[in-house]
Amino acid sequence: MALIVESGAGLPDAESYASTSYADTYHADRGNDAWAALTAAKKEAALRLATEWLGQQYSGNWRGCRVKATQALDWPRSDVCIDGVTLDYTKIPQILARATCELALRASATSLTKDEGPQVQSVTVGPIERVFADGARQQTRFAAVENLIRPLLKSSGGIKLVRA
Numbered sequence: 001m002a003l004i005v006e007s008g009a010g011l012p013d014a015e016s017y018a019s020t021s022y023a024d025t026y027h028a029d030r031g032n033d034a035w036a037a038l039t040a041a042k043k044e045a046a047l048r049l050a051t052e053w054l055g056q057q058y059s060g061n062w063r064g065c066r067v068k069a070t071q072a073l074d075w076p077r078s079d080v081c082i083d084g085v086t087l088d089y090t091k092i093p094q095i096l097a098r099a100t101c102e103l104a105l106r107a108s109a110t111s112l113t114k115d116e117g118p119q120v121q122s123v124t125v126g127p128i129e130r131v132f133a134d135g136a137r138q139q140t141r142f143a144a145v146e147n148l149i150r151p152l153l154k155s156s157g158g159i160k161l162v163r164a
Helices: 020-029 040-058 094-107 143-152
Strands: 122-125 128-131
Touching: 020 040, 020 094, 040 094, 040 143, 094 143
Parallel strands: none
Antiparallel strands: 122 128
């Protein structure tokens, strides 16, 4: 089945924020040869997985409001302002498409959401022992993706201070 890419129209059956041709150009420009080696079907599957992961990970944390109740994905969104500029809600933000491409490359090689087992408290290798703090992160963190989409997310709290 052909990949259905969100155009900014709020499609009810959209599956990805980036097309395979966009991802091909994105990765070629960055010298990611592993992406070029994938079949078209694997690229589409990876883009679907990346988009799903973004929705699961950041649902409820995006700025603005969904444009349509019937749209399949979290974007497009209205009332999103970044650095004083209101984004056009009829287009998918380029940084979101780039984040989708970054995650798709990772999804093509490994699972984005690994099952978690019991939390590891310590690891010993020969004479070296490493002890982890309670509640230490067990899931993989995708810093490149987080950095790309940070402007699209609601602030994580805090209080704005204004000098009197």
